[in-house]
Amino acid sequence: MFTGIIQSIGTIVKISKYKSLYTIKTTLNLEDCKKGSSICCDGVCLTAINIKKNNELYNFDVNVGEETLKRSNLVFWKKNTKINIEKSLKVGDEISGHFVYGHVDLQLNIREIKKLKNSWEFIFSFSEFSKQRNLKKFFVEKASIAINGISLTIANVYDDFFIVSILPYTFKNTNLSILKENDQVNIEFDPLARYINEEYGK
Secondary structure, eight states: OBOSOOOEEEEEEEEETTTTEEEEEESSOOTTOOTTOEEEETTEEEEEEEEEEETTEEEEEEEOOHHHHHHSGGGGOOTTOEEEEEEOOOTTOOOOSOOBOSOOOEEEEOOEEEEOSSOEEEEEEGGGGTTSSSOGGGOOTTOEEEETTEEEEEEEEOSSEEEEEEOHHHHHTSGGGGOOTTOEEEEEEOHHHHHHHHHHTO
């Protein structure tokens, strides 16, 4: 489990699709991680199968299965792709965001990015999943949502789209700063919203 507070940016170093093996480098201190540790990579919970330190950098390997590639934007990863990294939550850690499981619900393309005076607005269209099950119920104003593993708050919800407001710190310290319109991101709904909706059949 994670909190959606990104700790570092990782870079894809190598991809061996034959072995479904991805090597990622990061400046994040992974001394407290070991083989089998969970690391959130762009919103996807992956298992580190090998961790090596090289000077001030850490390299770790993860396997990515077909189901993960089908449900996430990892299928677009290539060498030098920048991704958001967060180590798993430990008992006693501060929870500054919200509970994030690293289980992607869907992918959405960024419809528009607006630069405002003190923030950025990322706009996403509901039309992209209009033919799927009723997913719009999970998008509620001021509710939490994870985008590429980042804990964010939905600013506004309209009939055809929703908006997420991004403040400068989040923009500069995540890969949101390098994303462009039409890029695809991983979306994970707030687990509490999912369970409540399923419980009451909404």
